[in-house]
Amino acid sequence: MWKHIASNGLTLIGVALFLIGGVILWGQGSYTAEGPLDEAVCLRVEPGSNMRRVTAQLDEKGAIASPAIFRMGADYTDKSSLLKAGSFLVPAGASMEEIVDIVTRGGASTCGTEVVYRIGVNQVQTVVRELDPATNDYVEAAKFLADEEPAARYLEVREESDTRYRVAVAEGVTSWQIVNALNGLDLTGADLEEVPEEGTLAPDSYEIRPGDDVATIVARMDERQDEILEELWAERQDDAPVNSPEETLILASIIEKETGVAEERRQVASVFANRLERGMRLQTDPTVIYGITRGQGVLGRGLRQSELRAATPWNTYVIEGLPPTPIANPGRASIAAALDPDDTDYIFFVADGTGGHAFAQTLDEHNRNVARWREIEAQRAAEQEAAPEN
Structure with missing residues (x-):
């Protein structure tokens, strides 16, 4: 009897263990x-x-x-x-x-809200973006300019510990504009009093944290520009129109300010390369503007004839060759264009009314392009004047 009971007990235990094992495997x-x-x-x-x-x-x-x-x-x-x-x-x-x-696992948040401080040539804008997990795309939740009252959503996310922050610097922004914008943020720590040399800060997007000193953020931009310049200078063409990394930044900054069309950068670079090779003056308006503003803000009006003739170290209508410093912070693509221009015979260009430029090899051809641009300007002025009446 006891053997029977023991046998049944062992059987029950075996069944229980089997069931437990099955549950564990199922789990x-x-x-x-x-x-x-x-x-x-x-x-x-x-x-x-x-x-x-x-x-x-x-x-x-x-x-x-x-x-x-x-x-x-x-x-x-x-x-x-x-x-x-x-x-x-x-x-x-x-x-x-x-x-x-x-x-x-830890590390940075992979979802939620981010605040982007966009430092542009004409304005500084704060944008609140929230990730839509279904599409993995960011959706704009709020935005406001630096001189406007902060959006309510921005004030809310500032209280959330997992909000991420970025500074996005546009190509062609000056060093003064970058430092002035960073000093004005309500997120950063100690201000930076001294403005870095023009052209030495890489336009890019940078993760930042609340309380980061402006000097720390700017140092990362400086380091990034050094890396880009070193890499591209090592890959330069033998017939590059510049003789040093410093000259590269100067020419790249002029290219950056002359065109916002990516496909044109090497064409614009070819114009300046041809002018330098022929001993012609560069005669580019952005350098004149820099001589007036020193990069501290936007001129906000057209150039006067007296300003085109005025002697400043940056006025390429007056000086020979390149100006002494960059006139803005160029991006990677403009640096690459300065080191490897297109092979063209162009020595002139003017706006064509589409956002791009019309290029020319001769003065006669250039004058015709200028005349067409003047017609476009006149037509636009007339349309603007007539608009309120409609």
């Missing part, structure tokens, strides 16, 4: 299997949160098949105590194992 399979999400979602983990709260958030979003298995999996892999605060993108179909890794 492991569920933990690593594809999740129920049809579309990606953004999960925000508040500072001081715990795995129980995060589990409830995920369950509410329909991201996990079993809250119990999710928490057991996090506990079993010793990750429950590694939870990180932030906003995290949970992809469609993410397994519970993958989600645990996402919220415990």
Whole structure:
């Protein structure tokens, strides 16, 4: 009898172990299997949160098949105590194992809100953007200019610990404009009193953190420009129209200010290369403007004839060759164009009314292009004058 009882007991234990093993295997399979999400979602983990709260958030979003298995999996892999605060993108179909890794891995937030401070030639703009997890694209939530009242949404996200911040510097902005804009932000730490040399700051997008000193941010821009210049100078053409990295920045800055059309940069560069080779003056308006403003703001009007004739170190209607310094901070593409211009016979160009330029090899051809541009200007002026009457 006892043998029978013992035999049945062993059988029951075996069955129980088998069932337990099956449950464990099922749980492991569920933990690593594809999740129920049809579309990606953004999960925000508040500072001081715990795995129980995060589990409830995920369950509410329909991201996990079993809250119990999710928490057991996090506990079993010793990750429950590694939870990180932030906003995290949970992809469609993410397994519970993958989600645990996402919220415990650390690093920068991968979802949520970012603030971009755009430093342009004519204005400084703050833009609040929020990631749409379904499309993985940022959607503009608010924007305002530096001299306007901050948008309400901006003030809200400034209070959120996981908001990310970037400074985006446009090509052709001067060093003074960059420093002046950064000093004016309500996010940065200590101001920078001394303006870096013109042309030495790379137009690009830079991640920043609240409290970063302006000098720290500017140093990164300076380092980036050094890297770009060193790389492109090493790859320069033998017949490049410049003789040093310093001259490269000067010519690139003029190219940058003369055209906003990417496809034209090397053509514009060819005009200046041909003029330098022939001993002609560059005669470019942006250098005259820089001689007036010294890069501190925008002139905001047309040039006067007296200003075109006035002697300044930057007035290329008066001086021979290149001016002594860059007139703005050129981007990578303009630096590359200065070191490798198109092979053309162009020595003139003028606006063509489309945003680009009409190029010419002879003065007669150039004069015809100028006459067409004058007609376009006159027509636009007449249309503007007539507009209020309509």
